[in-house]
Structures are given as structure tokens and as C-alpha cells.
Amino acid sequence: MEYRQFKNSDLKISAITFGAWAIGGWMWGGADRNDALDAIDAAIDAGITTIDTAPVYGFGQSEEIVGQAIKGKRDKLQILTKYGLRWDGTKGQHFFRSTSNDGSPIEIYKFAGKESVIQECEFSLKNLGTDYIDLYQIHWSDPTTPIQEAMEAMDILIRQGKVRYAGVCNFDDQLVAETLKYHPIISDQVPYSMVKRDIENKLIPYCLKNNIGLQSSSKRNFNR
Numbered sequence: 001m002e003y004r005q006f007k008n009s010d011l012k013i014s015a016i017t018f019g020a021w022a023i024g025g026w027m028w029g030g031a032d033r034n035d036a037l038d039a040i041d042a043a044i045d046a047g048i049t050t051i052d053t054a055p056v057y058g059f060g061q062s063e064e065i066v067g068q069a070i071k072g073k074r075d076k077l078q079i080l081t082k083y084g085l086r087w088d089g090t091k092g093q094h095f096f097r098s099t100s101n102d103g104s105p106i107e108i109y110k111f112a113g114k115e116s117v118i119q120e121c122e123f124s125l126k127n128l129g130t131d132y133i134d135l136y137q138i139h140w141s142d143p144t145t146p147i148q149e150a151m152e153a154m155d156i157l158i159r160q161g162k163v164r165y166a167g168v169c170n171f172d173d174q175l176v177a178e179t180l181k182y183h184p185i186i187s188d189q190v191p192y193s194m195v196k197r198d199i200e201n202k203l204i205p206y207c208l209k210n211n212i213g214l215q216s217s218s219k220r221n222f223n224r
Helices: 033-045 061-069 114-128 147-159 173-180 203-209
Strands: 003-005 012-014 050-052 078-083 093-099 105-110 133-138 163-169 187-190 213-216
Touching (some): 147 163
Parallel strands (some): 050 078
């Protein structure tokens, strides 16, 4: 396994990350909990040290499974999770309609108000059974809330020791530049594949110039 360190940080991650969306059940059908735990164990045995999850992945279920899997191994792993997608209120921008794991209709909102971010962090820490998150990433930009407000929450959480580093997801170069006005970030997680290469035009050059690591949403990490 290759390991790569994000610039401007001491966070070193495995080049291949365990993506924990599917095990949460939401939109993917899920997996037997024991099978999911076995899969995480197999990934760790293969040298993967980085697990990427989010509260919206199964509305807490993915994080809970990850938390169960990392007991006794936490200090050897890097946990990446996210904030900014809510399903328990109507604040922010409506994103889309979906169904919960039990088939009930549900509405997803983009919302990254400061108090909401802090509340989400506590929710994730409890689910994961840990007292810190290695990389805390805004899942999608919230056009109803200034990015400065979300970054104020990051500053609080980092000073409290609950988050080590801040990151973003699905941000273009302009959103990354706006974010950097208010708080350092070390990564941007975005879609990238053989058939989706638009980030090569502006985002990759901008991030390389500013020492920001890029993670593809296929969970292949690159930081050159």
C-alpha cells in the first residue's frame, strides 16, 4: 500500500481509502453488518488505514458500523467524515428527495450554519465512538450560508481538539478560493474518472498551486 501526506499537515493517508457509503444502506441497499465489519477488517489487513464516511450515509448507520470496526485500532487509522447535509429539518437549500433505510420519504437539505456544524460533529463523534475526527469535510456547499460561517465552526472544533483538519467536497476552484479566505483546508474530494475529467482544467492546477490535496470520490487519493 502507498501512503501519501497532505501538504501543510502531518496527516498521512493510504492511497486507497475504504469508502463507507454503501454499508450505510442509503441508496445502495446496504450490507449485512457482520459482512461490513469483515470488509473493513479485510481492508485494514490489506494496508488501508483511511476510512471515508458521512452521517447521511444511512443517517448514522455507516458511521456507527465504522465506529464498531475501529474499536481498539483508532490510533492506527485516519477517519474522514463530513457535514452539511441534513435530513431532520428544512434549513438551508433543498437538495433532493429520497427515502430512508426503512423506505420512508425524506428530504435532504444543504445546510452549514455554525451551530448546525458543531451539532453534526457531536453526532458523528458519538456514532464513531471517538473523540476526534482526522479530516472533517463539508459535503456540499450551502449557498444559503456564507462559507465564512462554516469555517468559523471549523476553527472552534479544531481549537477544541475534536477535529484535526478541515476539508471540502465537491468544490470548484472558485469555492476553494473563497474558503481559503477564512480558514486553511488541506483537501477537496471531487468526482474524477476516465470519463469525468473536467477538474483537470482549473481545479487541479489551482489546488496544486495552493498545496491542497485532491481525493477522487472513487476514493483514490492523489496529492502531488
